[in-house]
Amino acid sequence: MDSDAPMQKVADAVEADPLNTGLLKDVSTVLGVSGMTLTNPMGELLHSTIEDEHLNEFIAFLSGTLPTLEEVLGLGAIHHVLLKSPQNSNLSLFSRQGQSLGIVSRPKASLHGIAQQMESLLAGV
């Protein structure tokens, strides 16, 4: 089986979108990241390495909530949301131009380090 085939599908799916497959590959190599999910503005999953479907649904729900939250607060654009658990994996959501990248990171991983690397990767998009 061609291992590049799934990524090719992703490439097709995100061809016109700012978050590209090269970025997804880079994200997967960031230390501490155990999974990621890319959603479009409609909350549809473009790509995911997270096996827990509930978590994928939650990430889609959260990314769908952000535009309303931005509107209600009127403080500017929401760039990043971090949800911390006292014991389990942490969740981060990075939002750019309607697309959202959800990241699951290991409990002991450096959240600041991951956020910095993500911001750096996304800055190049």
Next chain:
Amino acid sequence: MDDILVSIKALRGVQDVCFYHDNQVLGSTFPPVQRVAIHAAAPMLEQVFAALQTIQQDHEEMYIAIGDQQLIAYQIKDCGTVLLLTEKRVNIPLVHMGVKSAGNKLKAALAIRAAMPIQAAPTVTATPPAPTVAEKVSAGIDLKPILDQLQALLLDYFGPAAGFIFNDALDEWQRQGTPQYQNLGQLLTLLLAEFDSAQEKHSFQRSAEAAISAGKLTPTH
């Protein structure tokens, strides 16, 4: 309630804070111009926590980078949600510790609030209210100068969170028995448990023991 929120607001980098419980904002330091927006966002953030719970996730801290600021939501178990607007870069451990420390006070304030209608009922007879910590402490030997000094010493190590830490320890000390000079060692033990650094712990212990010893020589009022 407002005093507790003002204490949280005093933490460096915190601009304003509100407390959301049972679908209503019970206290807020937000100015009127921001109040409507922030208070409207509170149930949305509560909904995010609720969604997490339905999928058996236990996340209880939310940090939202928005514009040049940060919106933080801490869910306090069996209590409610504390919502803070902070500067973009803020000392998260300090703020989190401050809010966690305030959690018990918020629970106590909620309990008082819940009990208020019963206290107001005419059938309630004139039972003297339970003495406050301060009243208990002030009974007998005057411990106030010593306690003030211990709290002041904590400031050097914990900054603005010192007040929370000290009051929590004081509450716990009260629960353990009658606050009196002979039991100050217990209070000191509670305070020492808050230190991570062995060096700072030792340093504080020496200063605190000196303050306690000096206090014994102070005449009572």
